[in-house]
Amino acid sequence: MRIEFLGHELQSPIIVGSSPASWNADAMIACHEAGAGAVVTKTINRNAADNPDLHMVSAGRETLINCEKWTDLPMAQWLDDELPRAVAAGVKCISSVGHSIEDSRLCVERLEELGAMAIELVSYTDDTVLPMLEDTKRRVDIPVIVKLSPNSADLMGHARRCVDAGADALTACDSIGPAMRIDIETGKPLMGGADGCGWLTGAAIFPFTVARIAALRKAMPEVPIIGLGGVTQWQDGIEFVMAGADAMGLASAAILHGPSFITRMNARVDAWCTDHGVTSLDQIRGRVHEHLPVEQDDGYAMGFSHEKCRHCNACVTACAYRARAFDEGGYALVDESLCRHCGLCVSVCNFGALSVEKGGIR
Numbered sequence: 001m002r003i004e005f006l007g008h009e010l011q012s013p014i015i016v017g018s019s020p021a022s023w024n025a026d027a028m029i030a031c032h033e034a035g036a037g038a039v040v041t042k043t044i045n046r047n048a049a050d051n052p053d054l055h056m057v058s059a060g061r062e063t064l065i066n067c068e069k070w071t072d073l074p075m076a077q078w079l080d081d082e083l084p085r086a087v088a089a090g091v092k093c094i095s096s097v098g099h100s101i102e103d104s105r106l107c108v109e110r111l112e113e114l115g116a117m118a119i120e121l122v123s124y125t126d127d128t129v130l131p132m133l134e135d136t137k138r139r140v141d142i143p144v145i146v147k148l149s150p151n152s153a154d155l156m157g158h159a160r161r162c163v164d165a166g167a168d169a170l171t172a173c174d175s176i177g178p179a180m181r182i183d184i185e186t187g188k189p190l191m192g193g194a195d196g197c198g199w200l201t202g203a204a205i206f207p208f209t210v211a212r213i214a215a216l217r218k219a220m221p222e223v224p225i226i227g228l229g230g231v232t233q234w235q236d237g238i239e240f241v242m243a244g245a246d247a248m249g250l251a252s253a254a255i256l257h258g259p260s261f262i263t264r265m266n267a268r269v270d271a272w273c274t275d276h277g278v279t280s281l282d283q284i285r286g287r288v289h290e291h292l293p294v295e296q297d298d299g300y301a302m303g304f305s306h307e308k309c310r311h312c313n314a315c316v317t318a319c320a321y322r323a324r325a326f327d328e329g330g331y332a333l334v335d336e337s338l339c340r341h342c343g344l345c346v347s348v349c350n351f352g353a354l355s356v357e358k359g360g361i362r
Protein backbone atom coordinates (compact mmCIF):
# COMPACT_ATOMS: atom_id res chain seq x y z
CA MET A 1 0.00 0.00 0.00
CA ARG A 2 1.39 3.38 -0.99
CA ILE A 3 1.45 6.12 1.63
CA GLU A 4 2.10 9.85 1.77
CA PHE A 5 4.85 10.71 4.23
CA LEU A 6 6.59 14.04 4.73
CA GLY A 7 5.50 15.25 1.31
CA HIS A 8 6.61 12.11 -0.52
CA GLU A 9 4.64 9.24 -1.95
CA LEU A 10 6.24 6.04 -0.64
CA GLN A 11 5.74 2.69 -2.34
CA SER A 12 4.87 1.10 1.02
CA PRO A 13 4.52 2.03 4.70
CA ILE A 14 7.68 0.09 5.62
CA ILE A 15 10.72 2.22 6.49
CA VAL A 16 13.99 0.39 7.11
CA GLY A 17 15.72 1.80 10.19
CA SER A 18 19.36 2.81 10.43
CA SER A 19 21.29 -0.45 10.81
CA PRO A 20 23.39 -3.01 8.93
CA ALA A 21 20.32 -3.46 6.67
CA SER A 22 21.19 0.02 5.33
CA TRP A 23 24.96 -0.01 5.80
CA ASN A 24 25.75 1.10 2.24
CA ALA A 25 24.05 1.95 -1.05
CA ASP A 26 23.77 -1.65 -2.21
CA ALA A 27 22.04 -2.70 1.02
CA MET A 28 19.67 0.26 0.75
CA ILE A 29 18.90 -0.54 -2.88
CA ALA A 30 18.14 -4.16 -1.95
CA CYS A 31 15.62 -2.95 0.66
CA HIS A 32 14.06 -0.55 -1.87
CA GLU A 33 13.77 -3.29 -4.49
CA ALA A 34 12.18 -5.54 -1.88
CA GLY A 35 9.47 -2.92 -1.39
CA ALA A 36 10.63 -0.59 1.39
CA GLY A 37 8.90 2.78 1.23
CA ALA A 38 12.04 4.53 2.48
CA VAL A 39 15.39 3.53 3.92
CA VAL A 40 17.32 5.32 6.68
CA THR A 41 21.08 5.28 6.17
CA LYS A 42 23.38 3.87 8.83
CA THR A 43 24.19 6.89 11.03
CA ILE A 44 26.70 9.21 9.36
CA ASN A 45 29.33 10.75 11.64
CA ARG A 46 32.49 12.76 10.98
CA ASN A 47 34.58 9.73 11.98
CA ALA A 48 34.13 6.22 10.62
CA ALA A 49 33.31 3.85 13.49
CA ASP A 50 35.70 1.17 14.63
CA ASN A 51 33.44 -1.56 16.00
CA PRO A 52 34.80 -4.27 18.31
CA ASP A 53 34.68 -7.84 17.06
CA LEU A 54 31.51 -9.56 18.28
CA HIS A 55 29.25 -6.53 18.07
CA MET A 56 25.98 -8.25 17.16
CA VAL A 57 24.43 -11.42 18.60
CA SER A 58 21.09 -13.11 18.52
CA ALA A 59 19.47 -13.18 21.94
CA GLY A 60 16.98 -15.75 20.62
CA ARG A 61 13.31 -15.30 19.83
CA GLU A 62 13.80 -12.71 17.07
CA THR A 63 15.75 -10.47 19.44
CA LEU A 64 19.22 -9.00 18.91
CA ILE A 65 21.81 -7.30 21.06
CA ASN A 66 24.40 -5.08 19.40
CA CYS A 67 27.17 -2.75 20.46
CA GLU A 68 27.67 -1.46 16.94
CA LYS A 69 28.41 2.24 16.68
CA TRP A 70 27.55 4.45 13.73
CA THR A 71 28.65 3.83 10.12
CA ASP A 72 32.10 2.35 9.58
CA LEU A 73 32.33 4.17 6.24
CA PRO A 74 33.92 7.64 6.02
CA MET A 75 31.52 10.58 5.73
CA ALA A 76 33.10 11.45 2.36
CA GLN A 77 32.19 8.01 1.01
CA TRP A 78 28.52 8.58 1.88
CA LEU A 79 28.59 12.00 0.23
CA ASP A 80 30.61 11.05 -2.87
CA ASP A 81 29.33 7.56 -3.57
CA GLU A 82 26.81 5.76 -1.35
CA LEU A 83 24.03 8.34 -1.08
CA PRO A 84 24.17 9.49 -4.73
CA ARG A 85 24.06 5.85 -5.85
CA ALA A 86 21.09 5.01 -3.63
CA VAL A 87 19.19 8.12 -4.76
CA ALA A 88 19.95 7.37 -8.43
CA ALA A 89 18.53 3.88 -7.94
CA GLY A 90 15.24 5.41 -6.77
CA VAL A 91 15.64 4.79 -3.03
CA LYS A 92 13.75 7.27 -0.85
CA CYS A 93 16.70 8.02 1.41
CA ILE A 94 16.46 9.37 4.92
CA SER A 95 19.95 10.30 6.05
CA SER A 96 20.67 9.46 9.67
CA VAL A 97 23.19 11.87 11.18
CA GLY A 98 24.73 11.74 14.66
CA HIS A 99 25.76 12.46 17.29
CA SER A 100 26.57 16.12 17.76
CA ILE A 101 26.34 19.49 16.06
CA GLU A 102 30.00 19.04 15.01
CA ASP A 103 28.86 16.09 12.89
CA SER A 104 25.57 17.42 11.53
CA ARG A 105 26.89 20.79 10.38
CA LEU A 106 29.50 19.04 8.24
CA CYS A 107 27.03 17.17 6.08
CA VAL A 108 23.34 18.07 6.26
CA GLU A 109 23.35 20.68 3.47
CA ARG A 110 25.24 18.33 1.18
CA LEU A 111 22.85 15.48 1.99
CA GLU A 112 19.95 17.71 0.99
CA GLU A 113 21.67 18.66 -2.29
CA LEU A 114 22.28 14.98 -3.02
CA GLY A 115 18.57 14.20 -2.78
CA ALA A 116 17.95 12.87 0.72
CA MET A 117 14.20 13.12 1.36
CA ALA A 118 14.80 13.90 5.05
CA ILE A 119 17.45 14.04 7.76
CA GLU A 120 17.07 11.89 10.87
CA LEU A 121 19.03 13.18 13.86
CA VAL A 122 20.14 10.77 16.55
CA SER A 123 22.28 11.11 19.63
CA TYR A 124 23.20 9.36 22.83
CA THR A 125 21.84 12.11 25.07
CA ASP A 126 18.79 14.35 24.76
CA ASP A 127 20.93 17.44 25.43
CA THR A 128 22.95 17.00 22.25
CA VAL A 129 19.91 16.54 19.99
CA LEU A 130 18.34 19.98 20.48
CA PRO A 131 21.34 22.06 19.33
CA MET A 132 21.77 19.68 16.38
CA LEU A 133 18.10 20.08 15.52
CA GLU A 134 18.09 23.87 15.76
CA ASP A 135 21.23 24.13 13.64
CA THR A 136 20.03 21.62 11.04
CA LYS A 137 16.67 23.36 10.69
CA ARG A 138 18.55 26.56 9.84
CA ARG A 139 20.65 24.77 7.22
CA VAL A 140 18.15 22.64 5.26
CA ASP A 141 14.62 22.85 3.87
CA ILE A 142 13.95 19.11 3.78
CA PRO A 143 12.12 17.63 6.79
CA VAL A 144 14.16 16.94 9.90
CA ILE A 145 13.18 13.89 11.95
CA VAL A 146 14.35 13.29 15.52
CA LYS A 147 14.95 9.72 16.63
CA LEU A 148 13.88 9.34 20.24
CA SER A 149 15.79 7.27 22.72
CA PRO A 150 13.62 4.98 24.85
CA ASN A 151 16.34 5.27 27.49
CA SER A 152 15.56 8.95 27.97
CA ALA A 153 14.57 9.92 31.51
CA ASP A 154 11.85 12.15 30.05
CA LEU A 155 10.92 10.79 26.64
CA MET A 156 7.62 12.66 26.38
CA GLY A 157 9.08 15.97 27.55
CA HIS A 158 12.01 15.60 25.19
CA ALA A 159 9.71 14.76 22.29
CA ARG A 160 7.66 17.90 23.00
CA ARG A 161 10.81 20.06 23.15
CA CYS A 162 11.96 18.64 19.80
CA VAL A 163 8.62 19.36 18.14
CA ASP A 164 8.60 22.87 19.59
CA ALA A 165 12.13 23.35 18.22
CA GLY A 166 10.95 22.43 14.72
CA ALA A 167 11.20 18.64 14.38
CA ASP A 168 9.01 17.67 11.42
CA ALA A 169 8.57 14.08 12.57
CA LEU A 170 9.63 11.67 15.29
CA THR A 171 11.04 8.17 15.10
CA ALA A 172 9.91 6.11 18.07
CA CYS A 173 12.18 4.59 19.15
CA ASP A 174 15.84 3.59 19.20
CA SER A 175 17.21 0.42 20.87
CA ILE A 176 16.83 -0.22 24.61
CA GLY A 177 19.69 -0.89 26.98
CA PRO A 178 22.17 -1.63 28.22
CA ALA A 179 21.60 -5.35 27.75
CA MET A 180 23.90 -8.32 28.42
CA ARG A 181 24.04 -12.04 27.65
CA ILE A 182 26.59 -14.52 29.08
CA ASP A 183 27.97 -17.74 27.59
CA ILE A 184 27.39 -20.21 30.43
CA GLU A 185 30.23 -22.51 29.29
CA THR A 186 32.88 -19.79 29.54
CA GLY A 187 31.23 -17.13 31.72
CA LYS A 188 32.17 -14.54 29.08
CA PRO A 189 29.76 -11.86 27.89
CA LEU A 190 28.55 -12.44 24.32
CA MET A 191 29.23 -8.82 23.34
CA GLY A 192 32.79 -7.84 22.48
CA GLY A 193 32.72 -4.26 23.84
CA ALA A 194 34.70 -3.41 26.98
CA ASP A 195 31.64 -3.41 29.26
CA GLY A 196 30.24 -6.59 27.69
CA CYS A 197 26.95 -4.81 27.05
CA GLY A 198 24.93 -3.85 24.01
CA TRP A 199 21.52 -2.57 22.98
CA LEU A 200 18.37 -4.60 22.70
CA THR A 201 16.28 -4.68 19.49
CA GLY A 202 13.72 -6.95 17.89
CA ALA A 203 10.77 -8.82 19.36
CA ALA A 204 11.67 -8.23 23.02
CA ILE A 205 11.13 -4.48 22.72
CA PHE A 206 7.95 -4.49 20.62
CA PRO A 207 5.31 -3.94 23.36
CA PHE A 208 7.41 -1.15 24.84
CA THR A 209 7.48 0.60 21.47
CA VAL A 210 3.72 0.23 20.98
CA ALA A 211 3.11 1.96 24.31
CA ARG A 212 5.50 4.80 23.43
CA ILE A 213 3.87 5.34 20.03
CA ALA A 214 0.42 5.40 21.63
CA ALA A 215 1.54 7.94 24.24
CA LEU A 216 3.19 10.16 21.63
CA ARG A 217 0.18 10.04 19.32
CA LYS A 218 -2.14 10.99 22.17
CA ALA A 219 0.07 13.90 23.24
CA MET A 220 0.86 15.10 19.69
CA PRO A 221 -1.96 14.22 17.33
CA GLU A 222 -0.50 16.07 14.34
CA VAL A 223 3.14 14.96 14.43
CA PRO A 224 4.18 12.30 11.89
CA ILE A 225 5.64 9.26 13.65
CA ILE A 226 7.81 6.47 12.29
CA GLY A 227 7.11 3.52 14.58
CA LEU A 228 10.35 1.60 15.09
CA GLY A 229 11.36 -1.10 17.54
CA GLY A 230 10.40 -4.73 17.61
CA VAL A 231 8.59 -5.49 14.37
CA THR A 232 9.19 -9.15 13.55
CA GLN A 233 5.89 -10.18 11.96
CA TRP A 234 3.51 -8.40 9.58
CA GLN A 235 0.83 -7.92 12.21
CA ASP A 236 3.22 -5.76 14.23
CA GLY A 237 3.12 -3.09 11.53
CA ILE A 238 -0.69 -2.90 11.74
CA GLU A 239 -0.39 -2.66 15.52
CA PHE A 240 2.04 0.27 15.19
CA VAL A 241 -0.48 2.10 13.00
CA MET A 242 -3.33 1.36 15.40
CA ALA A 243 -1.16 2.83 18.18
CA GLY A 244 -0.80 5.94 16.03
CA ALA A 245 2.25 5.50 13.77
CA ASP A 246 2.31 6.84 10.22
CA ALA A 247 4.94 4.38 9.00
CA MET A 248 6.13 0.92 10.00
CA GLY A 249 9.86 0.96 10.79
CA LEU A 250 11.95 -2.15 11.18
CA ALA A 251 15.61 -3.08 11.35
CA SER A 252 16.28 -6.39 13.14
CA ALA A 253 13.78 -8.29 10.98
CA ALA A 254 15.51 -7.12 7.79
CA ILE A 255 18.87 -8.10 9.29
CA LEU A 256 17.79 -11.55 10.48
CA HIS A 257 15.65 -12.49 7.48
CA GLY A 258 17.04 -10.29 4.72
CA PRO A 259 15.24 -7.76 2.52
CA SER A 260 12.72 -10.39 1.36
CA PHE A 261 11.08 -9.99 4.78
CA ILE A 262 9.90 -6.59 3.52
CA THR A 263 8.29 -8.13 0.43
CA ARG A 264 6.48 -10.75 2.51
CA MET A 265 5.36 -8.23 5.10
CA ASN A 266 4.00 -5.85 2.47
CA ALA A 267 2.03 -8.67 0.83
CA ARG A 268 0.46 -9.74 4.13
CA VAL A 269 -0.31 -6.17 5.23
CA ASP A 270 -1.96 -5.50 1.86
CA ALA A 271 -3.99 -8.71 2.11
CA TRP A 272 -5.14 -7.82 5.62
CA CYS A 273 -6.13 -4.34 4.48
CA THR A 274 -8.12 -5.76 1.56
CA ASP A 275 -9.87 -8.27 3.85
CA HIS A 276 -10.77 -5.49 6.28
CA GLY A 277 -11.85 -2.93 3.68
CA VAL A 278 -8.92 -0.67 4.55
CA THR A 279 -7.89 1.44 1.55
CA SER A 280 -5.85 3.98 3.53
CA LEU A 281 -3.97 3.57 6.80
CA ASP A 282 -5.74 6.76 7.93
CA GLN A 283 -8.79 4.56 8.51
CA ILE A 284 -7.04 2.59 11.26
CA ARG A 285 -4.42 5.02 12.52
CA GLY A 286 -4.67 5.52 16.27
CA ARG A 287 -7.65 3.16 16.56
CA VAL A 288 -6.55 2.07 20.04
CA HIS A 289 -7.39 5.52 21.33
CA GLU A 290 -11.09 4.82 20.69
CA HIS A 291 -10.74 2.17 23.41
CA LEU A 292 -8.71 4.15 25.92
CA PRO A 293 -9.08 4.41 28.81
CA VAL A 294 -10.12 0.75 28.89
CA GLU A 295 -13.59 0.36 30.34
CA GLN A 296 -13.32 -1.31 33.75
CA ASP A 297 -15.88 -4.08 33.78
CA ASP A 298 -16.06 -7.23 35.89
CA GLY A 299 -18.71 -8.83 33.72
CA TYR A 300 -16.33 -10.92 31.59
CA ALA A 301 -16.58 -14.67 31.17
CA MET A 302 -14.38 -17.14 29.33
CA GLY A 303 -15.41 -18.22 25.84
CA PHE A 304 -14.45 -21.64 24.42
CA SER A 305 -14.74 -23.02 20.89
CA HIS A 306 -15.03 -26.82 20.69
CA GLU A 307 -14.42 -26.60 16.93
CA LYS A 308 -11.12 -24.74 17.26
CA CYS A 309 -9.56 -26.52 20.29
CA ARG A 310 -6.66 -28.79 19.24
CA HIS A 311 -6.18 -30.26 22.73
CA CYS A 312 -2.60 -28.93 22.84
CA ASN A 313 -2.50 -28.40 26.63
CA ALA A 314 -0.96 -24.91 26.49
CA CYS A 315 -3.82 -23.20 28.34
CA VAL A 316 -4.03 -25.94 30.97
CA THR A 317 -0.36 -25.69 31.92
CA ALA A 318 -0.31 -21.87 31.76
CA CYS A 319 -3.14 -21.46 34.28
CA ALA A 320 -1.50 -20.82 37.65
CA TYR A 321 -4.89 -21.21 39.35
CA ARG A 322 -5.51 -24.69 37.87
CA ALA A 323 -8.82 -23.42 36.56
CA ARG A 324 -8.52 -25.28 33.23
CA ALA A 325 -8.69 -29.05 32.89
CA PHE A 326 -9.54 -31.45 30.10
CA ASP A 327 -13.01 -32.94 30.23
CA GLU A 328 -13.71 -36.53 29.10
CA GLY A 329 -13.92 -35.27 25.52
CA GLY A 330 -10.41 -33.79 25.75
CA TYR A 331 -11.62 -30.17 25.81
CA ALA A 332 -9.78 -27.69 28.04
CA LEU A 333 -12.80 -26.26 29.80
CA VAL A 334 -12.64 -23.65 32.52
CA ASP A 335 -13.94 -23.98 36.06
CA GLU A 336 -15.38 -20.50 36.55
CA SER A 337 -15.28 -20.92 40.35
CA LEU A 338 -11.44 -21.05 40.16
CA CYS A 339 -10.91 -18.69 37.21
CA ARG A 340 -9.56 -15.23 38.09
CA HIS A 341 -10.20 -13.88 34.54
CA CYS A 342 -6.51 -12.99 34.24
CA GLY A 343 -6.66 -13.58 30.47
CA LEU A 344 -3.39 -15.50 30.07
CA CYS A 345 -4.89 -18.70 28.66
CA VAL A 346 -6.58 -16.75 25.87
CA SER A 347 -3.29 -15.31 24.72
CA VAL A 348 -1.37 -18.62 24.84
CA CYS A 349 -3.90 -20.50 22.69
CA ASN A 350 -2.47 -20.50 19.18
CA PHE A 351 -5.70 -21.80 17.66
CA GLY A 352 -8.10 -19.03 18.61
CA ALA A 353 -10.18 -21.42 20.69
CA LEU A 354 -10.41 -19.16 23.73
CA SER A 355 -11.85 -15.71 24.23
CA VAL A 356 -12.95 -13.37 26.94
CA GLU A 357 -16.46 -12.18 26.47
CA LYS A 358 -18.96 -10.10 28.26
CA GLY A 359 -22.14 -11.79 29.39
CA GLY A 360 -21.45 -15.50 29.72
CA ILE A 361 -19.70 -18.49 28.17
CA ARG A 362 -20.17 -19.10 24.46
Ligand SMILES: Cc1cc2nc3c(=O)[nH]c(=O)nc-3n(C[C@H](O)[C@H](O)[C@H](O)COP(=O)(O)O)c2cc1C
Nearest residue numbers: 017018019043066070174201202229230250251252
Ligand atom coordinates in the same frame (compact mmCIF):
# COMPACT_ATOMS: atom_id res chain seq x y z
C1 LIG B 1 23.13 -3.93 14.57
C2 LIG B 1 22.34 -2.67 14.69
C3 LIG B 1 22.95 -1.46 14.41
C4 LIG B 1 22.24 -0.27 14.57
N1 LIG B 1 22.84 0.91 14.24
C5 LIG B 1 22.14 2.07 14.34
C6 LIG B 1 22.71 3.30 13.94
O1 LIG B 1 23.83 3.37 13.44
N2 LIG B 1 21.97 4.42 14.12
C7 LIG B 1 20.71 4.40 14.63
O2 LIG B 1 20.07 5.45 14.74
N3 LIG B 1 20.13 3.24 14.99
C8 LIG B 1 20.82 2.09 14.87
N4 LIG B 1 20.22 0.90 15.20
C9 LIG B 1 18.87 0.92 15.80
C10 LIG B 1 17.77 0.67 14.76
O3 LIG B 1 17.69 1.72 13.83
C11 LIG B 1 16.42 0.53 15.45
O4 LIG B 1 16.14 1.72 16.15
C12 LIG B 1 16.39 -0.62 16.45
O5 LIG B 1 17.05 -1.73 15.89
C13 LIG B 1 14.97 -1.01 16.81
O6 LIG B 1 14.27 -1.52 15.70
P1 LIG B 1 14.10 -3.11 15.44
O7 LIG B 1 13.60 -3.70 16.71
O8 LIG B 1 13.13 -3.19 14.29
O9 LIG B 1 15.45 -3.61 15.09
C14 LIG B 1 20.90 -0.30 15.03
C15 LIG B 1 20.29 -1.52 15.29
C16 LIG B 1 20.99 -2.71 15.11
C17 LIG B 1 20.30 -4.01 15.39
Ligand code: SF4
Nearest residue numbers: 319339340342343345
Ligand atom coordinates in the same frame (compact mmCIF):
# COMPACT_ATOMS: atom_id res chain seq x y z
S1 SF4 C 1 -8.23 -16.59 32.62
FE1 SF4 C 1 -6.44 -16.97 33.95
S2 SF4 C 1 -7.33 -17.94 35.76
FE2 SF4 C 1 -8.90 -18.11 34.16
S3 SF4 C 1 -8.53 -20.09 33.20
FE3 SF4 C 1 -7.40 -18.57 32.03
S4 SF4 C 1 -5.32 -18.60 32.91
FE4 SF4 C 1 -6.69 -19.60 34.40
Ligand code: SF4
Nearest residue numbers: 309310312313315349
Ligand atom coordinates in the same frame (compact mmCIF):
# COMPACT_ATOMS: atom_id res chain seq x y z
S1 SF4 D 1 -4.51 -23.77 24.26
FE1 SF4 D 1 -6.26 -23.70 22.85
S2 SF4 D 1 -6.02 -25.50 21.54
FE2 SF4 D 1 -4.69 -25.80 23.33
S3 SF4 D 1 -5.94 -27.00 24.75
FE3 SF4 D 1 -6.24 -24.85 25.28
S4 SF4 D 1 -8.04 -24.21 24.13
FE4 SF4 D 1 -7.36 -26.14 23.25
